[in-house]
Amino acid sequence: MATRKAVVLGAQSLLRSSSTSSPSIRNLHASSESKKIVGVFYKANEYASMNPNFVGCAEGALGIRDWLESQGHQYIVTDDKDSPNSELEKHIPDLHVLISTPFHPAYVTAERIKKAKNLQLLLTAGIGSDHIDLKAAAAAGLTVAEVTGSNVVSVAEDELMRILILVRNFVPGYKQVITGDWNVAAIAHRAYDLEGKTVGTVGAGRIGRLLLQRLKPFNCNLLYHDRVKMDSDLESQTGAKYEEDLDAMLPKCDIIVINMPLTEKTAGMFNKEKIAKLKKGVLIVNNARGAIMDTQAVADACSSGHIAGYSGDVWFPQPAPKDHPWRYMPNQAMTPHISGTTIDAQVCFSFI
Numbered sequence: 001m002a003t004r005k006a007v008v009l010g011a012q013s014l015l016r017s018s019s020t021s022s023p024s025i026r027n028l029h030a031s032s033e034s035k036k037i038v039g040v041f042y043k044a045n046e047y048a049s050m051n052p053n054f055v056g057c058a059e060g061a062l063g064i065r066d067w068l069e070s071q072g073h074q075y076i077v078t079d080d081k082d083s084p085n086s087e088l089e090k091h092i093p094d095l096h097v098l099i100s101t102p103f104h105p106a107y108v109t110a111e112r113i114k115k116a117k118n119l120q121l122l123l124t125a126g127i128g129s130d131h132i133d134l135k136a137a138a139a140a141g142l143t144v145a146e147v148t149g150s151n152v153v154s155v156a157e158d159e160l161m162r163i164l165i166l167v168r169n170f171v172p173g174y175k176q177v178i179t180g181d182w183n184v185a186a187i188a189h190r191a192y193d194l195e196g197k198t199v200g201t202v203g204a205g206r207i208g209r210l211l212l213q214r215l216k217p218f219n220c221n222l223l224y225h226d227r228v229k230m231d232s233d234l235e236s237q238t239g240a241k242y243e244e245d246l247d248a249m250l251p252k253c254d255i256i257v258i259n260m261p262l263t264e265k266t267a268g269m270f271n272k273e274k275i276a277k278l279k280k281g282v283l284i285v286n287n288a289r290g291a292i293m294d295t296q297a298v299a300d301a302c303s304s305g306h307i308a309g310y311s312g313d314v315w316f317p318q319p320a321p322k323d324h325p326w327r328y329m330p331n332q333a334m335t336p337h338i339s340g341t342t343i344d345a346q347v348c349f350s351f352i
């Protein structure tokens with residue numbers, strides 16, 4: 001039976017490694033021959049040259065072009081990834097390695113895996129490989145690797161920012177500045193302190209733990225739900241309490257933060273029933289994946305006021321219908337950050 005090999009290594013160490021693989025795994029290290037490596041990243045255009053360390057874009061090519069080429073490998077980089085005539089599609093039949101990021105994901109379907117006869121390694125330059133059909137990759141004996149820990153501090157800081165933005169009712173205040181309004185009451189009637197609030201993270205892995213550490217000085221009541229309990233040292237360092245039963249934790253929280261991967265088990269987990277268990281007026285921050293939420297249920301709960309603020313990702317198919325509920329949200333700031341066959345939209349609602 002084919003086994004999926006979960007590897008957590010950077011691109012350079014993977015390509016350098018000479019370890020042997022089980023016979024059922026397509027052997028990445030079988031020979032020192034030149035590999036065809038395709039990287040799929042978003043285009044940065046005029047922003048590419050503004051920071052020499054900005055390597056996550058197509059122009060920056062992860063900063064590994066010189067090294068790969070000096071090792072005799074061919075390195076093709078593109079942002080064109082989805083259509084049947086895309087640049088990526090052209091290289092699928094003979095590429096050996098595909099590198100992509102969750103921000104501009106190259107969707108690796110069972111169909112693409114079948115076509116990719118030489119494919120050995122699917123590398124996510126980031127965290128979360130839900131853009132890959134993992135079952136099909138496992139069945140084909142492919143290595144799927146991520147760069148675990150790569151941007152966890154950024155996400156934890158971003159989550160802390162989003163929590164404060166929602167609690168302090170920042171977005172409507174910002175809009176007043178832009179429109180030249182001055183109505184203190186419109187902001188103040190629902191601006192709160194974070195101190196004393198109960199914050200629960202669903203998932204307390206690398207990001208969840210960093211968030212808990214960052215929340216500690218705010219004197220909140222910290223709760224966490226995960227499949228695994230943290231070690232007692234970390235629990236006492238953060239003061240976070242373990243909630244084995246998610247349904248028991250949800251009604252206690254003023255703020256819920258989602259920090260678990262998108263898997264078969266977590267997809268659509270926050271549906272109407274789960275959301276009904278949340279406190280009325282709850283704030284939600286979801287920096288994980290939009291598809292963990294049932295978009296319609298989130299939109300309905302935002303409209304009814306059950307959810308008082310939501311910041312992070314939601315998911316909907318493309319093209320998004322014109323009358324999709326997120327369009328009805330007052331005071332929303334929206335930045336779609338993933339295009340292609342799906343849109344994972346960053347939405348910041350702050351209203352009622």
Ligand SMILES: NC(=O)C1=CN([C@@H]2O[C@H](COP(=O)(O)OP(=O)(O)OC[C@H]3O[C@@H](n4cnc5c(N)ncnc54)[C@H](O)[C@@H]3O)[C@@H](O)[C@H]2O)C=CC1
Nearest residue numbers: 127128203204205206207208226227259260261265287288
């Ligand atoms: N917005 C962004 O820029 C980024 C988002 N992410 C997302 O955040 C997720 C978490 O990242 P890390 O903390 O680095 O991962 P991690 O693997 O360190 O932690 C994930 C935690 O979720 C828990 N978990 C998994 N399934 C669960 C379930 N069904 N119920 C409860 N807990 C469950 C695991 O036990 C683990 O403790 C990633 O999978 C990715 O989707 C990651 C990096 C950047």
